[in-house]
Amino acid sequence: MRKIQMLLLVTALLMLLAVASAPALAQNAGVVNVYSARHYGAMEATFAKFTEETGIEVRLSQGTVQALLQRLEAEGTQTPADVFFSIDAGGLDLAAEKGLLQSVESAVLTEAIPEDLRDPDGYWFALSQRFRTLMVSTERVEVGAVTNYAGLADPQWKGRLCLRPATHIYTISLTASLIAEYGETDAEAIVAGWVANEPEYIDSDSRILETIAAGGCDVALTNSYYLGRILSEQPDFPVALVWANQGEAESGVHRNISGMGVTAAALNRDNAIQLIEWMATTGQAADETGIPGGNFEFPVNPTAEVNPVIAAWGEFTIDPLPLTEYGDQQEAAVALLERVGYGF
Amino acid sequence: MAPLTWRGTWSVLSRPRSNRRYTALILPVVIAALVAVPLLLLLGELLTPSVEVWEQLWATTLPRMIGNTLFLLVAVGLGTSTIGVSLAWLVTAYDFPLRRIFDRALLLPLAVPSFVMGFVFMATFDYAGPVQTAWREWFGRGAPFPDIRSGPGAALVLTLVLYPYVYLLARAAFREQGATTFEAARMMGCSRREAFFRLVLPMARPSIVAGATLAMMEAMTDFATVRFFSFPTLSEGVVRVWEGRMDRAAATELASLLLFFALALILLERLGRRGARYDQQGGRGRRPLRVTLTGVYRWGAVLACGIVLGLAFVLPVGQLIAWTLAEIDGHIPGTWELVYGQYILTTVGLAAGAAIITVILSLVLAQGARMAQGRASRVVVKLATLGYAMPGAVVAAGVLLSLSAIDRILGLGLILTGSLVGLLYAYVVRFMAVSYNSVESSLVKVKPSMEQAARIMGAGPLKILRRVHAPLVTQGLAAGAILVFVDVMKELPATMLLRPFGMDTLGIWSYMLASEAFYQAAALPALTILAAGLIPVLILMRVGGER
Amino acid sequence: MTPAISLHHIHKTFGSVQAVNDVSFSIEPGTLLVLLGASGCGKTTTLRLIAGLETPDSGEISINGVTVSSRERFVQPEDRRLGMVFQDYALFPHLTAAANIEFALNGAPVRERQARSQEMLALVGLESMGNRYPHQLSGGEQQRIALARALAASPGVVLLDEPFSNLDAALRKEMREEVRRILRQTGMTAVFVTHDQEEALSLGDQIAVMRGGKLQQIGAPQDVYLRPVNREVAAFLGEANFVQGIASGGQVECALGRLPLWVPRNGPVEVLVRPEQIKLEASTSQPANAPCIEHIRYFGHDQIVTLALPGGESLDCRTWARLDLKVGTPVKLDVHGPVIAYGK
Structure with a gap:
């Protein structure tokens, strides 16, 4: 009895180990493994085109920025990931700081990507730009009623404001940029003003825009591309984008990027670099085969075309704050949000 | 698996030497330890709190999470009991049009994962959704509508998918009571109404309590639905702190608090079932006489069943199908089929692996406990099947604690932590009870006298195995495997926290998309899970329905 | 003297089965009437008609001079003042023996109920068992509690539906004596259903033999045994040449x-x-x-x-x-x- 039970147990354990060790086979000539925080849906066509052109297969593992970072850290040198694809500059910066990324020298990349959109030491490279800015109802908000982030603290927006919960990286990054710009005290006053307006917290930018259209709120903060996506299908959508902080003395709209870095332990380093180079050039297309185009974002490569839907929003000033600043202020931002009682 | 049962046969035939009983328990004890160690480590965590972490949690979000968790538990407990008991009594004691169909169909919501119900509900009933839009068109822009993105909203959604637990058990209890109890009460001067409240309900109490606690346990493990409804609970907190702040220490502390809640719930269930033994003795036979409803009541009953079934099943299924069709229509061909295929492969592989391991372990456990008998083996079984009451986040935190301890002892770095082993381990802990129950009940069917009879008729051990055990046991093993398989497909929190990267399940995929409000894209994986979930529900409907 | 129970041309069909076919009889107060017949003969249905658990298709039933079932009038079972012992006892498993008995005394003051239930427990010889739950009692003890419960409210008539069928032969004999003693002692009118002729003959004051829904013969045990009205009754009541x-x-x-x-x-x-x-x-x-x-x-x-x-x-x-x-x-x-x- 016992012997046979033992035998079964051992067999079961062996099976378990066999299954468990399967994904460890990470090194492969024609493959690049990507830990991607970018969301599902928008980039399959881009990767498919890359594979078609280079013969390199892209293997994606998806998760939030925080989870992927933690993962990379935990796996250390064992990580199967060759590329870390973040939707947030802070995340890339933090990864570089923790030694999870390696420096890459590539003429292609230095030429394709402006200096302020890549790490000075080549640890990471932005591939698309997005802007977290004001969204207003075209039906119920007059032009010029709100022009900057601080303006959302005005009591006229009480009960009329929609925001993304504090848990989301977009909220944290924006708050971090406010701290960097105004200092912690003033930033706290601004965010507390938002909270005082009793905003509706909705954990989805696109749902926020739909809620404005339906009349559930009048002003909100979302990323630019969510509106681009909707406008491409419904040109009459009753929500308008307002570029924030465009005044004379103001710094410009909050920018964030999505970008890639080669992991420190990359087994397929050459493929990883090839992927990033491709993304910074061919992959900058304004249609669905491009990283910015497929998602209605702005390209990083100055030579790339901008998708006409979003080009219609006109010229605007971008906050010149170095992207690396965000990472430094993230912890302060989380603490600030908790202090003022910003919703989940 | 086969030789094991065969050995079991002969050990029953030969009178066991006394120490044999204890050796039979060795493997069950190992299995129980596998399950209990993570939970005990977590309990240890609760006993040695890190003051700093707690101070910070307490100063910020903890009071709200505790309050919300309590609210959710009470609301779901009351909600599922009310709906489940009313519907069960309605279909048992009364006759009305479509009763036979409702009798079974009211179990269908069991197949709908709660987070799927959550996002379908949110998309349908929130401000931008079709219902409120239509509402405003009829009654004007200022027309009041309850705020769906709230605690009551989340409780409603969870109640709608979890009431079948109470319905199922209450209906069985009402049926088992049979006619005579009810008649006896009436002979003693009770009206139908009094008889229901004084007798039928108190007698069914243990079943109702069991159903409601199951529902509450499910509500406690949920993090996705409450997140859609912006209603942070402890489970949600564990996932949020773990993923969002990368703060495993704080997440573990929170999980230990959640464990405390789970234990309290188990205690509550025990208390609720204490006292008399409630199973009816004898007393089967005639089914209770149904009263045929007339007039308003007749259509009221149809309406009540229809509304619940419509909201809890027809709405989500219909909406998911509509979204899926729209999504397939607008998609670039060739890309998503590939992605979908990969998710299916991963999910099926994971679920099948977990199901096989869990069933094998439950077979070892059940056979060992059967041979050993006695109080010790009952305790061992209790321990080994404790995980059913534990929220996924608790199991994940516990598994992580024990695996990192092993990793530390082995000194080989983080081999086990965060590998597939961790996830499968968590599934085994969480779903052992599910498979154990069906394996054990099939094993009970093989009475020693059957083996003896077969032997006397000249059957050798292999023939007995083939002709007696296999037919009797395989059904139970299959049932256990199916249940675990489906539960793994639906599982979210433990998968969320422990999945190795590149091992996203359909559930995670669907949840991620839904949390970004890509409802159309989230529909297909959700529908797939729902379809798989229908398998055990349909079996249940066949078995539990009336002939 | 008003008959304790009288049935007048009672008919009852279930679907196409004529369960009770034109049954009429009446019995004096204090009589123990046994309804005897093979299974399916309609004896239990007759009992349930008296109890009010079934409604007759036609005919009249009166209990102690009160019409409880007729074309114009149907008294609900709870209003007929009857006691009943079920085949499976139907003890309420979540109540103690005493509480089961007290259940029948709904409406009386607590003290009175307790006194009465003690009295009933004494009557059936189970004074010390009041605090036990049904599952803690033996079959015979459960039987006695069921009887005590049926008698507790001093009903006009007690109905017993094959109460001994779940007991073994020795216990059955003992309980037969016991039930007879208790019923005699309380002077209660009782209707007792059984298919066991020996039980019927030894227990009943009057025996009503039923067959195929019809009442064949009613009379004293000696009468029906020695002078059965037809061959079938004769054969059913004992060995016959x-x-x-x-x-x-x-x-x-x-x-x-x-x-x-x-x-x-x-x-x-x-x-x-x-x-x-x-x-x-x-x-x-x-x-x-x-x-x-x-x-x-x-x-x-x-x-x-x-x-x-x-x-x-x-x-x-x-x-x-x-x-x-x-x-x-x-x-x-x-x-x-x-x-x-x-x-x-």
Whole structure:
């Protein structure tokens, strides 16, 4: 009895180990493994085109920025990931700081990507730009009623404001940029003003825009591309984008990027670099085969075309704050949000 | 698996030497330890709190999470009991049009994962959704509508998918009571109404309590639905702190608090079932006489069943199908089929692996406990099947604690932590009870006298195995495997926290998309899970329905 | 005197089955009536009609002079003031024995209820068992509690539906005596349903024999046993020999000789002879055409001796377990008392 039970147990354990060790086979000539925080849906066509052109297969593992970072850290040198694809500059910066990324020298990349959109030491490279800015109802908000982030603290927006919960990286990054710009005290006053307006917290930018259209709120903060996506299908959508902080003395709209870095332990380093180079050039297309185009974002490569839907929003000033600043202020931002009682 | 049962046969035939009983328990004890160690480590965590972490949690979000968790538990407990008991009594004691169909169909919501119900509900009933839009068109822009993105909203959604637990058990209890109890009460001067409240309900109490606690346990493990409804609970907190702040220490502390809640719930269930033994003795036979409803009541009953079934099943299924069709229509061909295929492969592989391991372990456990008998083996079984009451986040935190301890002892770095082993381990802990129950009940069917009879008729051990055990046991093993398989497909929190990267399940995929409000894209994986979930529900409907 | 129960032309069908077909009878207060018949004969349905758990298709039922079931009027079971003991006892498993009894005393003050339930427990000899739950009681004890519960509210009539069918033979005998004692002691009118003729004969003051939904005969036990109205009743109530004969007035001529009749008849008949009515004498000096012992079934306390009669008929006789009778022995027989005969 016992012997046979033992035998079964051992067999079961062996099976378990066999299954468990399967994904460890990470090194492969024609493959690049990507830990991607970018969301599902928008980039399959881009990767498919890359594979078609280079013969390199892209293997994606998806998760939030925080989870992927933690993962990379935990796996250390064992990580199967060759590329870390973040939707947030802070995340890339933090990864570089923790030694999870390696420096890459590539003429292609230095030429394709402006200096302020890549790490000075080549640890990471932005591939698309997005802007977290004001969204207003075209039906119920007059032009010029709100022009900057601080303006959302005005009591006229009480009960009329929609925001993304504090848990989301977009909220944290924006708050971090406010701290960097105004200092912690003033930033706290601004965010507390938002909270005082009793905003509706909705954990989805696109749902926020739909809620404005339906009349559930009048002003909100979302990323630019969510509106681009909707406008491409419904040109009459009753929500308008307002570029924030465009005044004379103001710094410009909050920018964030999505970008890639080669992991420190990359087994397929050459493929990883090839992927990033491709993304910074061919992959900058304004249609669905491009990283910015497929998602209605702005390209990083100055030579790339901008998708006409979003080009219609006109010229605007971008906050010149170095992207690396965000990472430094993230912890302060989380603490600030908790202090003022910003919703989940 | 086969030789094991065969050995079991002969050990029953030969009178066991006394120490044999204890050796039979060795493997069950190992299995129980596998399950209990993570939970005990977590309990240890609760006993040695890190003051700093707690101070910070307490100063910020903890009071709200505790309050919300309590609210959710009470609301779901009351909600599922009310709906489940009313519907069960309605279909048992009364006759009305479509009763036979409702009798079974009211179990269908069991197949709908709660987070799927959550996002379908949110998309349908929130401000931008079709219902409120239509509402405003009829009654004007200022027309009041309850705020769906709230605690009551989340409780409603969870109640709608979890009431079948109470319905199922209450209906069985009402049926088992049979006619005579009810008649006896009436002979003693009770009206139908009094008889229901004084007798039928108190007698069914243990079943109702069991159903409601199951529902509450499910509500406690949920993090996705409450997140859609912006209603942070402890489970949600564990996932949020773990993923969002990368703060495993704080997440573990929170999980230990959640464990405390789970234990309290188990205690509550025990208390609720204490006292008399409630199973009816004898007393089967005639089914209770149904009263045929007339007039308003007749259509009221149809309406009540229809509304619940419509909201809890027809709405989500219909909406998911509509979204899926729209999504397939607008998609670039060739890309998503590939992605979908990969998710299916991963999910099926994971679920099948977990199901096989869990069933094998439950077979070892059940056979060992059967041979050993006695109080010790009952305790061992209790321990080994404790995980059913534990929220996924608790199991994940516990598994992580024990695996990192092993990793530390082995000194080989983080081999086990965060590998597939961790996830499968968590599934085994969480779903052992599910498979154990069906394996054990099939094993009970093989009475020693059957083996003896077969032997006397000249059957050798292999023939007995083939002709007696296999037919009797395989059904139970299959049932256990199916249940675990489906539960793994639906599982979210433990998968969320422990999945190795590149091992996203359909559930995670669907949840991620839904949390970004890509409802159309989230529909297909959700529908797939729902379809798989229908398998055990349909079996249940066949078995539990009336002939 | 007002009858305790009276049934007047009661009919009840279930689907196409005529469960109760034109049953009428009435019984005096204080009577223990046993409804006897094979399963499916309609006896339980009759009981349930009296209880009000079924509604008759036609006919009238009155209890203690009050019409409870008629075309115009139907009194709900809870308003009929009846006690009932169910086949499965229907004790409420979540209540103690005492609480089960008190359940029947709804409305009375607590103190009074407790006193009454103690009294009832004493009546059934279970004073010390009041705090036990049903599952902690033996079958016989559960039975007594069920009876106590049925009697507690001093109902007008007690109904008992095959209450002993779940007990083993020895216990059944004991309980039979006990129930008889208790019912006598309380002077209660009772209707008792059983399919066991021995139980019926030993327990009942009156026995109503039913068959195929019809009431065949109602009368004292001696009456129905010795003077059954037809062959079927005769056969159902005990072992019976039917011997061909020719009746003329008060006498019948048959293979057993000339016998006196209870009821005068004429023409060819079948004569009912109970096995214990026949006295046997072994005899070696007999004519060759004397009855011969064909077969002996030995029971210890007595035995059944099967005789082959000269005319080719066979006859069962009950004798004490004497040893002088052997297979093949010719015997002399003598029939006690008058017999009854049925026309062919």
